Amino acid sequence: MDYQTHISVQNLNVHYGNQQVLKNITLNIPDRKITAIIGPSGCGKTTLLKSFNRLIDSVEGVKISGRVLVDDENILDPKTEVTHIRKKMGLLLQKPYPLPMSIYDNVAYGPRIHGIKNKKRLDEIVERFLKKASLWDEVKERINQPASMLSVGQQQRLCLARGLAVEPEIILGDEPTSALDPQSSQRIEQTFVELKQDYTIVIVTHILRQARRMADYVVFLYLGELIEHGPAWDIFNHPKQALTREYIKGLIS
Amino acid sequence: MKVPMSARRVKDIMASKIMLVLTLAAVALIFFMVAGLYFKSRPILASQPLSELFFSSRWRPFRGEFGFLSFIMGTVWVTGVAVLIAVPLCLLTSIYLSEYANSKVREWVKPLIDILAGIPSVVFGVWGMLVVVPFIKDVVAPFAGVFSTGYSILAGGIVLAIMIFPVIIHVSLEIFRAVPQEVREASLAVGATRWQTIKHVVMRKALPGVAAAVVLGISRAFGETMAVLMVVGNVAKIPHSVLDPAYPLPALIANNYGEMMSIPLYDSALMLAALILLLVVLLFNALSKMILIRVQRSIR
Incomplete structure (x- = not known):
C-alpha cells in the first residue's frame, strides 16, 4: 500500500x-x-x-x-x-467537554472565532457539521438549548461537530x-x-x-x-x- | 458482658460533649445577637413607623426624629464606589493569576494578597488620611472643578476597595482554577486565542462564582467601620456626588454609642442600625455561600 x-x-x-x-x-x-x-x-x-x-x-x-x-x-x-x-486539527478528548453555551453556539464557536459573522452562513455551517457528526436529526428541534442537556454520547458527537466546523x-x-x-x-x-x-x-x-x-x-x-x-x-x-x-x-x- | 467504663473512655466522652457544647454556643451566638438587638430596638420601632425610620433623612435626636436615610445612603454609596473600583481590578488580577501566571508566581502572589486581609483596618484608615484624602483634596477635586476637604465617599471607597481585594481575588481565583483544563483545551483546539478562551468560555463558566465573590466582598464592605470612618467625613446628609462626605451606618454606631445615651431612644436607634447591618451582612453572606455551593456542584 x-x-x-x-x-x-x-x-x-x-x-x-x-x-x-x-x-x-x-x-x-x-x-x-x-x-x-x-x-x-x-x-x-x-x-x-x-x-x-x-x-x-x-x-x-x-x-x-x-x-x-x-x-x-x-x-x-x-x-x-x-x-x-x-x-x-479538530480535537476529541476522552470525555466530551461541551462549551458552556447552546448546541448551536458550540458548533458556531470556532467559525465565529475565525471571523464569520453572517447569520445565514453560520446556520449553514451548523447544520452541515451537525449532519456530518450524525447528530442533526436528534437536535434540530432544540438547537438553542444548552449543550449540557445532551446525553454524553450526543455531547461527544457535538464536540466532533464543533471541531469539524473550523474545517x-x-x-x-x-x-x-x-x-x-x-x-x-x-x-x-x-x-x-x-x-x-x-x-x-x-x-x-x-x-x-x-x-x-x-x-x-x-x-x-x-x-x-x-x-x-x-x-x-x-x-x-x-x-x-x-x-x-x-x-x-x-x-x- | 458489660465492661466497666474506664477512665479514658469517660474522658473521651466528656471531651466530645464539651466540644459539642462550645460549637453549639458559637452558632447560638448569632441568634442571641439578632434577638438581643431586636429586643433593644423595639422602643424605636414602636415610636415611629418603619417608613419614617428608613425613608426619612431627618436626623434630629433631640426632637425624637430618627430618619436613617442619610446613613443608609452613605453606606450604599461608599460600598458601591468600593465595589466599582474593586471588581474590575480583582477580576483582572485573578484572571492573570489563574490563566497566565505560572504556578511559581501564583504560589508567591496568593499569600501576599491574603496578607492584605490581615492588616488592621486602622492602618488602612491612617494610610487613607495621609495619602488618599490629600490626593482627593489637591488633585481630584480641583480637576473636577469642585471644592472638597478630601474627606469623602471617594476616599472611603478607595480605602474600602483595597480592603476587599483579598476576599474577591481569593474566591474568584479559586473559581477560575476549578474550571476544568479540558474546557480551555476544547476552545484552544479550534484555534481560539487565550484571551478569546477566557472571554467566551472561562468567564462564562465562572460567572456565577465570580458573582458570589463580589457579593462576599460587598458584605465585607458593608460592615467595615474603622478605616471608612476615618476618611469619609461623617456628615449626616444624603450625598449627591462621590466627592461629598457621607456618614455610613457603622460609623454612626461607633461614633455615638456611649456618648449620646442621655437622649431618649438614641441607644435604641443605634441598636436598630446595628440590627440592620447585621441582617444585611448575614443575608449577603448566606447568598454568596449558596451560590458558591451550587457553582462548585455544577462546574465540573
Whole structure:
C-alpha cells in the first residue's frame, strides 16, 4: 500500500521536568487514513497526540525538541503561530467537554472565532457539521438549548461537530470513546470511518479491538519509545518486535 | 458482658460533649445577637413607623426624629464606589493569576494578597488620611472643578476597595482554577486565542462564582467601620456626588454609642442600625455561600 505523509514527526523528544516522556520519535502519519496510537497507559500516547496541536505548550515545565512537520511547516518552531495550526486539527478528548453555551453556539464557536459573522452562513455551517457528526436529526428541534442537556454520547458527537466546523484537515482523538456506552462508541467509530475520506484521523486508544476495527495504520509506543509502526494488517498479523507481539496478545498492559 | 467504663473512655466522652457544647454556643451566638438587638430596638420601632425610620433623612435626636436615610445612603454609596473600583481590578488580577501566571508566581502572589486581609483596618484608615484624602483634596477635586476637604465617599471607597481585594481575588481565583483544563483545551483546539478562551468560555463558566465573590466582598464592605470612618467625613446628609462626605451606618454606631445615651431612644436607634447591618451582612453572606455551593456542584 502506498501512503502519502500528512504529519511527519522527526526526532521528537518531550520532557516533563526531569522525566522524559517521549524518546526520539521519528514517524510519518499517512494522509486520509485512520492512524491508531496504541500502547499501555503512561507510554506517552496522549503526549504525542497533543504535541501535534501544541496543547502540551500549556503543561508546566515541558521541554520539547525535534520537529513535527504538517504540510511542510514545522509546527514546533516557536515562530509558528499556534492558532492557525490548531485550526487545522479538530480535537476529541476522552470525555466530551461541551462549551458552556447552546448546541448551536458550540458548533458556531470556532467559525465565529475565525471571523464569520453572517447569520445565514453560520446556520449553514451548523447544520452541515451537525449532519456530518450524525447528530442533526436528534437536535434540530432544540438547537438553542444548552449543550449540557445532551446525553454524553450526543455531547461527544457535538464536540466532533464543533471541531469539524473550523474545517480542519486532521482529526485528533484522545481515547474518544472511553467515556461512552457501546452504542455511542460504535456511532463515533462509524463516523470516523466515513470521515477518513476527507480527513487524516489520528486516535489514541487503549482498546486493541477498536484499533483492529478502525485503523489503517498503527503506531505502538512503549514507555515513551516508538517500538513499531506500520500498516495495521502487518502490525496485527506479523509484528516484527517481541514487545509488540506480547502487547497484541494482551500479555503486557 | 458489660465492661466497666474506664477512665479514658469517660474522658473521651466528656471531651466530645464539651466540644459539642462550645460549637453549639458559637452558632447560638448569632441568634442571641439578632434577638438581643431586636429586643433593644423595639422602643424605636414602636415610636415611629418603619417608613419614617428608613425613608426619612431627618436626623434630629433631640426632637425624637430618627430618619436613617442619610446613613443608609452613605453606606450604599461608599460600598458601591468600593465595589466599582474593586471588581474590575480583582477580576483582572485573578484572571492573570489563574490563566497566565505560572504556578511559581501564583504560589508567591496568593499569600501576599491574603496578607492584605490581615492588616488592621486602622492602618488602612491612617494610610487613607495621609495619602488618599490629600490626593482627593489637591488633585481630584480641583480637576473636577469642585471644592472638597478630601474627606469623602471617594476616599472611603478607595480605602474600602483595597480592603476587599483579598476576599474577591481569593474566591474568584479559586473559581477560575476549578474550571476544568479540558474546557480551555476544547476552545484552544479550534484555534481560539487565550484571551478569546477566557472571554467566551472561562468567564462564562465562572460567572456565577465570580458573582458570589463580589457579593462576599460587598458584605465585607458593608460592615467595615474603622478605616471608612476615618476618611469619609461623617456628615449626616444624603450625598449627591462621590466627592461629598457621607456618614455610613457603622460609623454612626461607633461614633455615638456611649456618648449620646442621655437622649431618649438614641441607644435604641443605634441598636436598630446595628440590627440592620447585621441582617444585611448575614443575608449577603448566606447568598454568596449558596451560590458558591451550587457553582462548585455544577462546574465540573
